[in-house]
Amino acid sequence: MDWDRLRxxxxxxxxxxFTHAGEKLNLSQSAISRQISALEESVRVPLFHRHARGLLLTEQGEMLYRTVKDVFHKLSMAEARLAETKDRPSGPLKVTTTMAFGSTWLTPQIKEFIDLFPExxxxxxxxxxxLDLGMxxxxxxxxxxxxxxxxLIQRPLMSVKHLIYGSPDYFARRGKPETPSDLDHHDLVVFGEEAPLPSKTIxxxxxxxxxPETPRRPILRVNNVYGIYRAVRSGLGLAALPEFMQPEQTKLEPVLTDLDGPVTQAYFVYPEELRHSKRITVFRDFLLRKVAEHNF
Structure with a gap:
């Protein structure tokens, strides 16, 4: 069935x-009549009873009308949704990141984003x-x-600096290192041997x-930054942690702050096919603003 005729x-x-429909569609009565006749010919059944007071749908016409009305309603809803997304981003947004970054920095920021973009x-x-973004x-x-x-499109998001942290309980028990060599006499929590890059730099x-003659032996190896963070909070020992974890909020204290620890780069990444997604654009801009607020 021809779409224009169904319309x-x-x-x-x-x-x-025919007259009122022609006024709505800006078509002549004869043009409307010809299109309806052609549609009836294509489906091989009459769709209207024609009489002096106007038109009435036949049984077959009623059936077709219900279907076409449903289609037009769905199209109208889709059109409204598309128009809405031009100004108000909406729909699903799946974000993946590391356990440490997601648990300690990203999750606390999400409430503000959802308040701004509830749809x-x-x-x-x-x-x-x-995770495979391509899939x-x-x-x-x-x-x-x-x-x-x-x-994949990548955008630098922040430079991730690392400092050595310990808990007040640990420092009360063991004191604070004053020089790098003092670390020989402290309990250290580090990554396991199978730590993925760039974690090995920690x-x-x-x-x-x-x-070299007296290598240090850690008190604990953990294959997850968040696990290291929790161990330090418990008072087990010292560890190098990324600043984005905001350890000061849990009263962890930095030591040997003059040391230049490793600096890694965090990236905002998404597939090329989503380049024009409004959801991704507003989420990226939100993250860049929050990173700037935290002076990373």
Whole structure:
């Protein structure tokens, strides 16, 4: 069935006459009549009873009208949704990032984003494994290293600095190191041997100021930054933590702040095909503003 004829049929059924439908569609009465006749010929059944007072739908016409009306309603809703998204972003947004960044920095910011854009349906996927954006396992990733997948757009988000932190309980029990070599006499929490890049750079704590003949032995190895963070909060020992975890909010104290720890780059990453997504644009801009507010 021809789409233009169905559109005219819908208008005629709504108006109840060729004349009124023609006024609505800006077509002549004869043009409307020809299109309806052609539609009836194509479906091989009469769609209207014609009489002096106007038009009445036949049984077959009623059936077609219900279907066409439903289609037009759905199209109208879709059109409204499309128009709305030009100004008000909406729809699902899956964001993946590391357990540490997501748990300690990103999650506390999300309330403000949802307040600003309540029609965006945010899902956070926290994992130290890289999800495949090309396969749409997520829409956006915040990664602590450059993406390895092709056809991904990447935007530098922040420089991630690392400092050595400990808890007040630990310092009350063991004191604070005054020089890098003092770390020989402290309990250190570091990454496990299978730590993924760039996490291995955090294990500089085992080497800075150390003597080759007396290598340091950590009190605990953990394969997750958030796990290290929790161990330090418990008072177990010292560890190098990224500043984005905001340890000062949990009263962790930095030591040996003159040491230059590793600096890694965090990236905002998304597939090329989502370049023009309004949801991604507003989320990216929101993150850049929050990063600037925190002076990262």
């Amino acid at each position: 005219i049929f819908h208008a005629v059924a709504e108006a109840g006459s 965006v349906e945010v899902t956070l996927l926290l994992s130290d494994e890289e 749409r396992q997520a829409d956006v990733a915040i990664r602590m290293s450059p993406p390895r997948q092709p056809d 294990n500089w704590l085992l080497e800075v100021g150390a003597r």
